Amino acid sequence: MEFTALIPARAASTRLPGKMLADIGGLPMVVRVAGQARASGAARVVVATDDARIHEAVRAHGFDSLLTRPDHPTGTDRLAEACDALELDDSRIVVNIQGDEPLIDPELVAHVAHTLARHTSAAIATAAHPIDTADELFNPNFVKVVCGADGHALYFSRAPIPWARDALASGEKVCAEGLPALRHIGIYAYRVGFLRRFPTLPQGRLERWESLEQLRALEHGYAIQVHVTPQAPAPGVDTQADLDFVRRLIAGKG
Numbered sequence: 001m002e003f004t005a006l007i008p009a010r011a012a013s014t015r016l017p018g019k020m021l022a023d024i025g026g027l028p029m030v031v032r033v034a035g036q037a038r039a040s041g042a043a044r045v046v047v048a049t050d051d052a053r054i055h056e057a058v059r060a061h062g063f064d065s066l067l068t069r070p071d072h073p074t075g076t077d078r079l080a081e082a083c084d085a086l087e088l089d090d091s092r093i094v095v096n097i098q099g100d101e102p103l104i105d106p107e108l109v110a111h112v113a114h115t116l117a118r119h120t121s122a123a124i125a126t127a128a129h130p131i132d133t134a135d136e137l138f139n140p141n142f143v144k145v146v147c148g149a150d151g152h153a154l155y156f157s158r159a160p161i162p163w164a165r166d167a168l169a170s171g172e173k174v175c176a177e178g179l180p181a182l183r184h185i186g187i188y189a190y191r192v193g194f195l196r197r198f199p200t201l202p203q204g205r206l207e208r209w210e211s212l213e214q215l216r217a218l219e220h221g222y223a224i225q226v227h228v229t230p231q232a233p234a235p236g237v238d239t240q241a242d243l244d245f246v247r248r249l250i251a252g253k254g
Contacts, residue, residue: 003113003189004044004092005037006082008075009058009099011051015239020054020099022243025250027061029237030054032102032250034063040109042095048082049099074213080195090193093117097187102246103234108187115227116189122152122225123194124217128182129229134175136183143184143212145226153224156184156212182226185233188214194222 009020009030016022020030027035030047037045047058050070058065066085072078079096088094095113097104108127116125128145136142140158148154155161160181167176175181194217204219206212217224237243 001093001114001117002043003117004046004086004088004094005034005040005042005097005109006079006094007033007037007045007047007097007099008078008082009047009049009051009054010075010078011049011054016237016243019237019243020049020051021057022237024102024243024247028054028057029102029243030099031058031061031063033097033099033104034058034061036102036104036106037095037097037109038063039106040095040113041106042109042113044086046082046086047099048078050078076190076195076213077199079190080199083192083195088192090191090196092192093189094192094195095187095189098236100237101187101234102237103249104187105233108185108229108233111227111229112187112189115225116191119151119223119225121223123191123222124214124224125189125227126153126214126224127185127187127227127229127233129185129232131179131181131183132175134173137175137179137181138173143186145182145184146180147182147226147228151225151228153214153218153226155218156210156214158210158212182228183232185229 021028046064048066055065068081137160144161145156146154164176204216207215
């Protein structure tokens with residue numbers, strides 16, 4: 001089963017401007033992401049960016065890059081443009097890897113791609129890991145997902161789901177023992193045909209309330225298959241503190 005790894009890489013970042021080209025152990029961050037994607041066994045790795053500097057840096061390090069429109073409302077729209085530019089068939093699978101995940105596990109990338117290949121009823125595959133602390137469960141910045149018996153996502157939320165009624169009756173924020181709570185990991189595999197349809201789908205009410213783009217797919221009846229991995233992924237880079245931490249890990253000091 002072949003798949004293509006696509007890495008959307010916008011130049012704009014409110015919390016850490018210029019982070020895509022931030023040096024990590026002698027390589028721009030987005031190039032490190034591309035290297036991890038290549039190690040996953042992807043047939044092709046392509047960075048899709050709206051910035052000429054990112055485009056040239058990626059190419060200078062031997063990876064494919066596409067210049068895309070700067071006005072895409074979401075990263076998924078950018079991927080759809082990239083699929084058209086690459087002339088990918090609707091049946092092909094692409095994996096979306098964020099450009100600020102320099103420590104992304106290549107095996108996780110491969111698992112998500114193969115999960116979608118095995119589950120032909122799904123348009124998307126993604127990943128999650130078990131939650132075992134109240135801090136994670138109640139943090140709205142950590143997206144939760146609940147799944148059906150078939151592994152299809154039932155709902156994504158910033159709220160603590162599922163709600164442990166008895167354990168939380170006192171008002172104390174706890175993570176009940178055995179609660180099947182999962183934290184969503186933001187990596188996606190898509191069928192190209194769905195990616196081409198996605199920009200035409202109206203934004204859903206739940207998506208607007210939760211500010212979670214994946215809810216648009218659920219609201220329009222598309223199945224999302226969830227691969228559950230036992231451990232949390234390595235951290236991404238959103239802030240200067242994150243960048244410093246990853247630099248220490250790469251340097252062998254973490």
